[in-house]
Amino acid sequence: MKFPAEPFKIKVVERIQTTTRQIRERLLKEAGFNIFGIPAEFIYVDLLTDSGTSALSDNQWAGLMLGDESYAGSRNFYHLEKTVQDLTGYKYVIPTHQGRVAENLLFSILCSPGKIVPNNTHFDTTRANVKANGARALDLPVAEALDPALEHPFKGNMDVVALGEVLRKERANIPLVACTVTNNSAGGQPVSMENIRAISKLCRRYEVPFFLDSARYAENCYFIRERESGYRNKSVKEIAREMFSYTDGTWMSCKKDGLANIGGFIGLNDEELANRLKQKLILIEGFPHYGGLAGRDLEAVARGLVEAVDEDYLRYRTAQVRYLADSLDRGGVPIVKPAGGHAVFIDASHFAPHIPQSRFPAQALTVAFYREAGIRSVEIGSLMFAEKDPETGKMRYPGLELVRLAIPRRVYTTMHIHYVAESILKIFRKREKIRGLRIVYEAPILRHFTARMEEI
C-alpha cells in the first residue's frame, strides 16, 4: 500500500474535543439518531462532506489580507479571471458564491418546460435546478457505474451510445449536454478523456453546447494521468487544458477542487450567453466583478485553484482516500470499488445484512460510527431516497444502501484516517449488535436532514 505522507507541515492547529461514550449516547438521543443534529464540536473526525471544508494554505491566508473590497474592478477579480482563463482556456469568467448559483443562472436561461438535459449523473443541486426550470434531468451513466463491486478505471463515464440516441431523437429539445467530473453521485468516479472526446464529437455534430460540471476536475485529471494510456508524461494542468478544450463551458463549485470554503464560477466562450448570464447575475448575486463574494474570497479561490493542480498534493489526496478504502477492504468491509477521488462508500446492506431496508441499515451504521468512535459519516440510502409509490401505496427502496465517508482536503492527517479505518473494522467485527431504526418524525420533503428516529 502506498503510504500517503502529507506534502505539507502544520502551522496552525485547531483543537478537537474528545468525548466519552456517555456524552455521545446522550447527544444521539437528543438528535433523534440523526447525525445532522449533532453539534460539530462534539465530533472527532467529521467526514460528512468534502464541500467547503478544506484547510486554507498559508498562501491563501496571506491572499485574504490582500482582499480588495472595491465594488467594481477589484484586483482579486482580475486575478481569479486570469487564473481560470489559464487553467481552462475559456474567454469569459463569471464568479458566483457557490456552484448551485452557477447552475441556477445557466439553467434559468437555457432550460424551459419540455427540454431535456443529459448528464453522466446529475448531482442533487444540478438535478434540482434543471427541474426547477421545468426541464428533465436525464442520467446516462455507463452500466459499470451501477455495479458497486466491479473494478473499472472510469466508472464515471457517460453512455455515449445512449447519448447519441437521445441527440438523434430529441436534438431540438436539448439546450446543452453536461458531464460531471468526477461523477459525484456515482461515487466520485472519474470520466476518461476518451469519453469526454466522444461526448464532444456528438455535441459538435448535433451543434449542442457541451458543459462540464467541474467541481472535482483536478482529481479527475489526476486519475486520467494515472489510468489512461497516453497521459503519463503530461502534467495535470495540460490534461485539464485538453479536457476543457473539448467543451464550450463549465460551472464549478470551488468548495471542492478550488480548495476554498466558499466560491464558484462559470467559464465559457460564447459572448452573448456570457452577457445574459452577467445580467442575471446582477439580479441575484451582484456585480460581475464579485458575484456574491468578498474580494478576499475571490483571492482565496484564485490561489486555491492553482494549489489544487499541484501534483504532490493530488498524489497525497488520492492516496489518502485509497488508504482508507484499502484498509477497510483488507478487513473485509464491503465498499464500492474502486475508491473515488473524494470519498469511500460502504455498502451497508452487506455490512449489516440483518437490518432490512425498512429499518435503515445505512443510517444505523452512521449511528454506530458516531457512538463507538465519534466519527460523522452520511447516509445515502432509504432515509434519503425511499418513497411511497403514489399508485400502490407501497414503499419503493433505492438499489443501494450506502454510507459515505467524504474526506475534507488537507484537514486530517493519515493518522486520523488510520483511526477511522481501525474504528470501523472494530465495529465490523461486532456488527450483529447494530440495531435498526424507526422514524418518529419526518418532514414532507428532504426528510433525511431533519428526521427523528428511535432504535429498535
Ligand SMILES: *Cc1c(COP(=O)(O)O)cnc(C)c1O
Ligand atoms: C457541490 C457540487 C455542486 C453544487 O455546488 P455548491 O457549491 O454546493 O452549491 C454541483 N455539482 C457538483 C458535482 C458538486 O459536487
